[in-house]
Amino acid sequence: MSMTKPSLTVLASVAVVLAGAAMAMIFFVAPEDADQGLSQKIFYVHVPIALTAYACFGLAAWKAFRLLTTRGDRYDLESYTGVHQGTIFGALTLVTGSIWAKASWGVWWTWSSNQLVLFLVLFLFYCAYFMLRYSIEPGPRRERISAVYALFGVALVPVSFLAIRLASDFIHPTVFTRDGPQMTGKMFAAFCVSWAAITLLAYVMYRVELAGKRTDANLRELREVLAS
């Protein structure tokens, strides 16, 4: 690693400041949605969380790919942490999406919202990742199998999305279209700040978890050396 990473404390503080700024912008700067009113505000949280979950899964797959190509075992924990954070944010996407569905459509769950259904499929898929991982003996084999599974995940995202889109009529509110975002400038600014805050938060959580997991692994190694 040639570049030193910024310290976690700094990153965490920036994330907190950004999250505060995002909250202020969501409620005081962005205008209220003419159609949905106050309940539309959850959009500024829901969509960034969903995008962050995708980013985590993507990161996990990239680390998995690196593991398979370079055989560096440090990528194993990084890929695992990516999947773990992605699953957390995926679950949050389901929760916030469910709340939004209740507010704007009157039901807690609807099969007509493609993104929600996709997240349910991904959530099931990545939950099985943990079951698989923890029922294989630790070692290079577990690292490889986990990595292959994480790689399958990124292939499953577009394929499932296409499948769900084919399977149902498309009525989810489309905010991003080919003509660019359908938002006013202030709304878009609030959205971007919120997005940055949540992405940074995810990154901080990723680093914290990774540091913990690394310490754990080192400690275990040390114990084994001392015991033998």
Add this chain to the structure above:
Amino acid sequence: MSGYLADVAALARKDLRLELRARDTLPAMLLFVLATLVVFHFALPADAGDDPAYGLLWVALVFTSLLGLARAWVPEREAGALDGLVLAPTDRSAIWLGKAIASLAFLAAAEVVALPAFILFFAPLDAYALAGVLLASIGICAVGSLVSAMAAASRGREVLLPLIFLPLAIPIVVGGVGASISEEPGKFLAFLGLYDAVFAILSWAAFEYVVTE
């Protein structure tokens, strides 16, 4: 290349011969799919019409294939034959391809019984539905042979396989049901073909990492 194909053929032939001698998998799949269809008859309301039956056909096919896939690597695990195969002087992906072809043969044999039974019990199947079954079977066996190898490497393999396989099989069910009941089945057949291509290439490339230490 011909050496590779010869290896694949030898591996697939080995699985088929084992099955012919031991009859471990295929009779179970046949009985299971027939029993499932009978259960579906009682699960469907009498006035439900044909469409729900087509949906249940796909449930029956996916679960039947699961039954076969759960046993796919048992012969290799017993007596540690997989280690021998991995050490054999051939590309490891040949092991996957041989297993996928053998699984496809078992699934096709189960379908030869299941589809006429479905037509007899429930509703007719057109050419699009049959093409859907063919494409979906290829996808099921391609992905299934890989994930069942993953599950076979773990402790709770019987429990794990459905958990891993079902989320991956959801697009197959979408494509298959669409090909059976949609007004424009071509779209769904194209989707199934895309699924087969994407996941067959991925499984083919990834298999080596699943079996090597």
